Amino acid sequence: MHPGNVIRTVSAPAALTLALTASHPSGRPPDALARNPFVLLAAMAVLALPLGWARTRPRPVLLVLLAEISVCAAAGLRLEQAWPLLLSAGLVLSHLTATRGRRDGLVAMAVTLLGVEIPWITVLVRERGWERMLVPGFLGLAVLVALSIMAAWLAGTSLRQQREYGEALRAHEAARAVTEERLRIARELHDMVAHSVGVIAIQAGAGHRVLRASPDQAEGALRTIEDTSRQTLRDLRGMLDIMRRADTGHGTGRDDVPRADELAGLDGLDRLAATTRAAGVEVDVRWHGVRGPLPPTVDHAAFRIVQESVTNVVRHAGVGRCRVAIERRPDALALEITDGGRGGGAGDGEGHGIPGMRERVALLGGRFSAGPCPGGGFRVSASLPLPGEAR
Numbered sequence: 317m318h319p320g321n322v323i324r325t326v327s328a329p330a331a332l333t334l335a336l337t338a339s340h341p342s343g344r345p346p347d348a349l350a351r352n353p354f355v356l357l358a359a360m361a362v363l364a365l366p367l368g369w370a371r372t373r374p375r376p377v378l379l380v381l382l383a384e385i386s387v388c389a390a391a392g393l394r395l396e397q398a399w400p401l402l403l404s405a406g407l408v409l410s411h412l413t414a415t416r417g418r419r420d421g422l423v424a425m426a427v428t429l430l431g432v433e434i435p436w437i438t439v440l441v442r443e444r445g446w447e448r449m450l451v452p453g454f455l456g457l458a459v460l461v462a463l464s465i466m467a468a469w470l471a472g473t474s475l476r477q478q479r480e481y482g483e484a485l486r487a488h489e490a491a492r493a494v495t496e497e498r499l500r501i502a503r504e505l506h507d508m509v510a511h512s513v514g515v516i517a518i519q520a521g522a523g524h525r526v527l528r529a530s531p532d533q534a535e536g537a538l539r540t541i542e543d544t545s546r547q548t549l550r551d552l553r554g555m556l557d558i559m560r561r562a563d564t565g566h567g568t569g570r571d572d573v574p575r576a577d578e579l580a581g582l583d584g585l586d587r588l589a590a591t592t593r594a595a596g597v598e599v600d601v602r603w604h605g606v607r608g609p610l611p612p613t614v615d616h617a618a619f620r621i622v623q624e625s626v627t628n629v630v631r632h633a634g635v636g637r638c639r640v641a642i643e644r645r646p647d648a649l650a651l652e653i654t655d656g657g658r659g660g661g662a663g664d665g666e667g668h669g670i671p672g673m674r675e676r677v678a679l680l681g682g683r684f685s686a687g688p689c690p691g692g693g694f695r696v697s698a699s700l701p702l703p704g705e706a707r
Contacts (some may be wrong), residue, residue, distance in 0.1 A: 327469070327495065367404060371459070374412035378424060381405045382431030383563035389435035402432060402461065405597035407466025414479070421476070425469040434459055503672050512548035515595040516541050522596070540594040549582070580623075584644070590624055597630050598637045605644035614649055614700045617676045618642070624669045625653035625696040632659025633694060648682070649700045656693040673698070 366380040381404055389397045390419035413421030426650050437458075452515055523537030587600040608616070629638045638655040670686050673696070682700040689695045 327657065335608070338496075346519070359591060367408075370404075370408050370411065370694075374415070375420075375424070378405060378408045378412060378428065379431075381408060382428065385432055386435040389439045392439075407462060409465065410468045410472035410475070414475035415423050415668075416476075418473075419471060421472060425465060428468075429462060429465050432465065434460060466706050489704055499675070503676065509548065509552075512544050512591075515544050515591055517546075518582070519595060536594075540591075544591055548589075580619045581612070582619050582622075584619055585622065585640070588626065592630060593628050595630050596636060597626070597633075599626055600637065600639045602639065602641045603643075604641065607644065610644075611651065611703055613680065616701060617680060617700060618649055618698075620653055620676060621696070621698050622653060623649055624673055627693070627697075628669055629653075629655045629657065648702055651696075651698045651700070653696040654689065658694075670696075 339645075340513050348660075366377045370377045381401060385398060385401050385405065388401065391438045404426055409424055412424050444588065496508075497621075519537040519540045523534040523541070526533045574648075585599075586603055589601060592599050626638060626640070633655045635655050635657040638653060641650075641652040643650040671687070674684045677700065680700050682698060687694070687698045
């Protein structure tokens with residue numbers, strides 16, 4: 317048994333023993349107990365012993381305490397002499413009500429109320445008659461005891477409600493975390509697959525048109541389709557492997573659980589530019605400021621925003637060139653992707669590209685804008701705040 321549990325198990329009966337011993341001489345104890353103080357101390361220890369199991373078995377302990385109260389009443393002790401037992405019964409009642417169901421608490425309160433009041437009333441009526449019950453002092457004491465029992469039950473009920481509220485709140489937080497994780501996975505899959513499928517579709521169409529007239533160009537298109545699909549499969553396998561490892565909980569700590577941030581970052585812009593170039597769009601990447609390591613969440617979000625924007629250029633702009641500007645400022649990473657095309661972007665209709673980018677930026681507390689440029693074309697701008705340690 318843990319030392320702390322041993323201390324709690326021993327201290328409760330010890331405290332009740334001392335309280336009972338101190339309160340008992342205030343009245344007239346039975347002769348056997350009055351002649352031998354050690355017998356008195358042993359009797360009080362026996363009465364207090366059940367409290368050692370109050371935390372694990374509150375129901376039987378409460379019944380034993382009520383039985384002891386009945387024994388004390390039958391032995392001739394007054395109600396005010398047995399206050400340690402009444403206090404212990406109230407504490408056990410509060411614990412039982414707090415840790416068990418609502419019905420158990422109500423039943424325990426009713427049983428405690430009857431188990432405390434009936435013995436004293438029975439003894440009083442037997443010794444002094446029914447007229448004694450109408451004495452104001454007795455009625456006041458009986459009401460006070462009943463109110464104390466109800467107060468113990470209310471305290472336990474309050475604790476139980478707080479616990480249930482905490483459990484409901486934790487369940488709500490867990491459900492919200494699951495929803496957020498599903499949305500994150502949906503964004504990852506969309507950003508990962510949309511670009512590659514767009515490139516494959518364009519290359520397949522180009523290869524089909526030049527298959528007979530220019531076999532070399534058709535072969536190049538098929539090679540691009542093969543490379544793009546293989547890379548997409550590798551990315552998907554990597555993402556599924558990360559999700560599988562996180563789900564099985566491999567690792568010894570929180571930092572050992574891999575995240576999807578490992579999939580891609582701005583270091584992959586060269587590969588992205590090469591894939592896009594094969595689809596017929598030249599990507600001009602320009603860096604401004606100091607280029608250094610970024611927090612994984614910022615690095616990954618920046619790459620996905622650039623990837624989605626470039627994919628939109630390939631699909632919708634109808635131009636052969638776009639510009640990507642990346643600037644590392646003291647407090648933020650600024651992105652700007654522009655093209656001189658038709659001025660439309662994914663997300664204007666039923667697409668998920670621009671809404672997904674906006675969600676990414678919002679999760680990091682940044683700013684995002686996307687829309688046609690005044691002189692033609694389309695512009696995507698994002699500012700991702702950098703944590704203090706990354707500045």
